[in-house]
Amino acid sequence: MIHQIRVIFGDTDQMGVVYYANYLRYFESARSALLRERGFSARGLVDQGVNFPVTEASCRYRRPARYEDLIDVHIAVADRGHARVRFVYSVRRGDELLAEGHTVHACVDTSGRPRRIPPDLRAAFMPGG
Amino acid sequence: MIHQIRVIFGDTDQMGVVYYANYLRYFESARSALLRERGFSARGLVDQGVNFPVTEASCRYRRPARYEDLIDVHIAVADRGHARVRFVYSVRRGDELLAEGHTVHACVDTSGRPRRIPPDLRAAFMPGG
């Protein structure tokens, strides 16, 4: 899936480029969009006691994104187990690759204990999708 | 003009609502969108040596915005002088008013000295627009 984001001033730093931490915000924005596209609401999941805290995240920065750029965040499920899921991301401006990264999320219940990903959600997280 | 924003997780705080400072980010996002809609690029203006630093900002918080909400930021030019412009904002979720605010911006050159707003931009900033 591709999720489009417009870079705002508040995302940049004094180097005139997007501050490195903000790519993780962009990744999150794409994750929520992916869930919605597949018929799930992240808020609905939280209400059902299904949480996906991040256990790891990484990003490689290739070229800077700048203020007002319209960038595409490509997201895909790379892999998912019974209680975890791994997403991969690439951030592009047209044909240019700006950044690549991944996140891993555990599925936990309201008290933070690992739990199985609900079957319908697991089906929606088919790798490659 | 109305600019739509999807609230992300990173915008919320532990009260489960959008953190108060983030409304100023939403305002900024709407300002850039307004400029683009009127044929200006904020980046282009910066390149021409036309900057609009904020000299004041305020927000009144009526009801909380929450994760995943799709909110409308209404922006209008309230008033503009030779070297300053005032925007007013309201943030709505459907019919509900969530927040209202304003910002005032000085027009300055690259070295930070006050300068006249370029005529075409001044025309585009017609109050009420």
Place this chain on the structure above:
Amino acid sequence: MIHQIRVIFGDTDQMGVVYYANYLRYFESARSALLRERGFSARGLVDQGVNFPVTEASCRYRRPARYEDLIDVHIAVADRGHARVRFVYSVRRGDELLAEGHTVHACVDTSGRPRRIPPDLRAAFMPGG
């Protein structure tokens, strides 16, 4: 009370100065410090069902703060009622005034209904303090 903050890169924007929304973060940082200094823990208050959502905030920006600046956030209680409190702030770098602002907070319970400020906290919020 004076609360010191070191400006980080992530606080700046491409103008090379602190992004305007971040002053509200600085104000919050000073509020928490004020509470701690007076023997209260904001987290403890939340656990007791005492919340202080912001109902209004403003800031006037005088001079820019820059990366690595060590800035002083002066905070004082301007006024407090039975179920609300108003703080005023000024941000300084040495003798220079960088920004001034205020916030107003309602005191609400866990379900968001107005409630009285607990007496010991009300005493700690003596105006001018």
Place this chain on the structure above:
Amino acid sequence: MIHQIRVIFGDTDQMGVVYYANYLRYFESARSALLRERGFSARGLVDQGVNFPVTEASCRYRRPARYEDLIDVHIAVADRGHARVRFVYSVRRGDELLAEGHTVHACVDTSGRPRRIPPDLRAAFMPGG
């Protein structure tokens, strides 16, 4: 080196814990503190045309940090070449490990071209230090 940070409300998300992207802000805060401790000013370096854009970053999240926590960010130089440096970080609350990560930075000049790390800075970046 250990750099202490107080978690603010604005750093948390609706899970009641520090939002994952903010660890990268904490890392940056520790990097600046490390430079200052060794007699360098990141701002001074930028003024000399020595920039250190991030080329990669990662974080593993072990336990959540919460509002008001006083956390220790441990930072060390893991490795440095002629034109790059790698830092490793761990974030602790007392004895508890909360997160671990790394960043890699290229040394570039004002136009973004790779350049050698100035010798005195290179000496200050002695691995293990």
